[in-house]
Amino acid sequence: MAISNLPISLLGFYFVAILSIVASIASSIDPICNLTPYPTFCESNLPPNDKGDIHEYGKFFIGKSYSSSRKFFSLVSKYLKSPSNFSNPTILALQDCHLLGDLSNGFWSRALKKVNSTNNPSTLEVENLHTLISATLTNLETCLEGLKQTTPNIDDELLTHLSNGTKLYSVSLAIFKSGWKNNTNNNPRKLREKNHYHMWEQRLYELISKRGRKLLQLTPDGVNVSQVVVVNQDGSGDFITINDAVAAAPNNSVSSDGFSVIHVVAGVYEEIVSIPKNKKYLMMIGDGINQTIITGNQSVVGGSTTFNSATFAVVAQGFVAVNITFRNTAGAINHQAVALRSGADLSAFYSCSFEGYQDTLYTHSLRQFYRNCDIYGTIDFIFGNAAVVLQQCNIFLRLPLPGQFNAITAQGRTDINQNTGTSIHNCSITASSDLATSNGTTKSYLGRPWKQYSRTIFMQSFIDSLINPLGWSEWSGNFALDTLYYAEFDNQGPGADTSNRVTWLGYHVINDTDAIDFTVSNFIFGDAWIPITGVPYYSGLL
16 A cells, blocks of 8 residues: 555554654664764764763774774775776876875874873864864865766775765764863954054065075064075076975974975966975965966866866965965866865965966865955855955956856855854955956856855955845755855945845854854964964954
């Protein structure tokens, strides 16, 4: 008999029975596992007769995640030892996975060491670990995206590792957040802050002009510099190419050592530059936007993954760039083509320009800050899953291909417990010259939800009339419209009117009490690390 033909009383009996079974299963699951997005998976992975507290659970799952991460890295390494078994696009995707897996191994190792040493780390230490664990999920997701993009039939063993790893990392993140972060005292919120300016740029240029070889210490309110080298294509500097200068930079510096400075003299540098994880606290200074230009043309249509299409990529902690243009010239017709990708924790970009069309600026992971920068693009051109603040930047929407629309952001938060999101503060959103002089039919939006928990905030910014009154666009039907977090606060300009905005459950017009959560001070803990870079910033709201 079909279910639809059952008597109503019998249907009611079955419904009550099913509810009873579900309730019974839920009540039998360990209470700590119920704090996670995957309670059944969590329960099935507990050791027998485990009765530990939340900290013991956290240590157990972080250790298990570290073990899983190393196994996955070994599996990818094994595949790469037999490249003839795979197509070139798959090899590129596996190379991405290898790099990301290596980074995640380091993050899990640091997390495990810290939680095993104390149940009461400082607020800043907790924030550091929350950031690292959030990034491991982003790394797995990026690996999976690359494989999907290049490989029609992904190896079952690899897929199983990715699926189980995602659940395991998510459980670890949830338990860590409940056991450590929710038990720390957050710093007092600050609604308004003075601007932090450091008059360091002129003095640094004086240092560069002297070609100083000695270890020099600037005054306390400046920037601590350990060495300066010069890149000049005419051969008059220390290096002719940027990559050679990066290779020669010190390995594994710490912030107290000071920045190793690379001065890149004005010129067009056709180089694909990658700053590896061991080149920490590197500062790269050009001679100005459109003076020092680093350019490439890699793209997905040209055979790259989105991840490795970047003209300039950096994963080294503490990286700072000043007065440089990063450009990808692949053009709109070649679709995803990244100008800059940053997965560098505590990285800052000041007075830089990022030029491309689709996927220009890839704020991949960890904590990042952009100040007084220009960003050009069309579709999803500020994207990724970092905890990032863009402050006092100029965002220029370009003319896309016929039939396309513009979306400024595509934020990639996949887990509700990740501390990631894109905060756009005191910026200007306008049309570039090609879009401004077009026929005016291109629709432009503030963003669209790339992932389930996409989170983006525009606050105290100027929004011109090119932004569609709806403000935001769907990614695919109703996907993520209830789970995303999109917010606007105190914006100005003809495109800032929120009266006709989308009515999604996840969209909000917020007040200053909520907006301060997304300031430099609160969202990326910038007061703890931006001052040593010398980059000016607002701690709080204007």
